[in-house]
Amino acid sequence: MSTAVENLGGQTPRGEKNLVTQLDYARAGQITPEMRAVAEAERRDPEFVRAGVAAGRIAIPANVRHLEKGLVPRGVGTGLSTKVNVNLGISGDVADASMEWEKVGTAEKYGADAIMDLSNSGKTRFFRQQLVERTPLMVGTVPMYDAIGYMEKPLVELTAEDLLATVRAHAEDGVDFLTIHCGINRRVIETFKETGRLMNIVSRGGSLLFGWMEVTGNENPFCEHYDEVLEICHEYDVTISLGDSCRPGCLFDANDAAETAEMIELGKLTKRAWDAGVQVMIEGPGHMAINEIAANVTMEKRLCHGAPYYVLGPLVTDVGVGYDHITAAIGGAISASAGADFLCNVTPAEHLCLPDAKDVLDGLIATRIAAHAADIAKGVPGAREADDRMGDARRRLAWGEMWDYALDPDTARARHEASPASTEGTCTMCGKMCAVRTVNKVFEGTTIDLDLE
Structure with a gap:
């Protein structure tokens, strides 16, 4: 600390x-x-x-307890590089902690800025505590996922005190940012029911709270007891990541009345958090057509007073199943270039199954490409440097330097070496007809040998 x-x-x-x-x-x-x-x-x-x-334009999620254990501080927000998060955590069907630790290693090795532990089955606290102990990356969690197992109660028997106790446990464990779905209150639910949606509520935490509210008839405890939530966050300097319960789960629902109604509530909650000395991030979509993304970012920045925007993709089509790391990277690049600050990686396993370590790697690299491309467009200081160095290395056919500038040097090197070219310095795509080699030889005044036999 x-x-x-x-x-x-x-x-x-x-x-x-x-x-x-x-x-x-x-x-x-x-x-x-x-x-x-x-x-x-x-x-x-x-x-x-x-x-x-x-x-409030920049947040530095840095729990005082995680700082004591070696957290490397990172900033999220306007004027800074776009940050990238990796999701992991055990589920009820796949509870393999060793695989989750492999994902942690992947996140750390390949340039993630944050890890969200989305474990939702059994006793999750030990893994969370170990994660905070071991990783220098920012750590986020969703206390609502953990409440049922932590309190050993069915969903509908959970009380406001139970949920606040779960929030406190996560804060005490050193979590840097907590996703808490405070915005889905009775007003938002009324709008949701009145206007309807194609896919209803696809947020896991949002759906749990919606179910709890419908069964009990009570207000969202995180909304009703928001001041107590903020007191806990302030005590440990936990950044509150205001969850987007009504984020669109398909293109049809993007930027609809329910999502907008909740965004209005999140804007109000943002100001209350700042008044309490608590840092804020806002979570966003979801699924959204390309032509709607920039307007969504503008709306968030306007309604939520410039607070950092943390988006899941957005996925720009609903039919890329099995390749949603690509659909999300397209949306992420557009969203971040329009002003979003934090991208959550989406893997090829999205909508299908719990991702493995290879899925996490594919999703992480795709998301980092999106973030990097957006940073170039936004003019983030130093963003273009690696690209310019890569261009120079390619001109000189300096393969070893190319690996240094690649986002995933291991894959790049392995693909090149797996298909060795017969002509030194080239690859098997062009061989002796390599355009770079030809022009280099012209400028060197050496013979251009194009004998293909």
């Missing part, structure tokens, strides 16, 4: 009265070591980061 912050006029010890979260310090005009670390990684001035955090 950090021990000091930088006041604009000197050093102030962390722990000053009422200053706990990154938002608290930023609003007090103080630059924390975490803000400075983000600024260095992003090639930004520390004051740029501090001002962004103070305004």
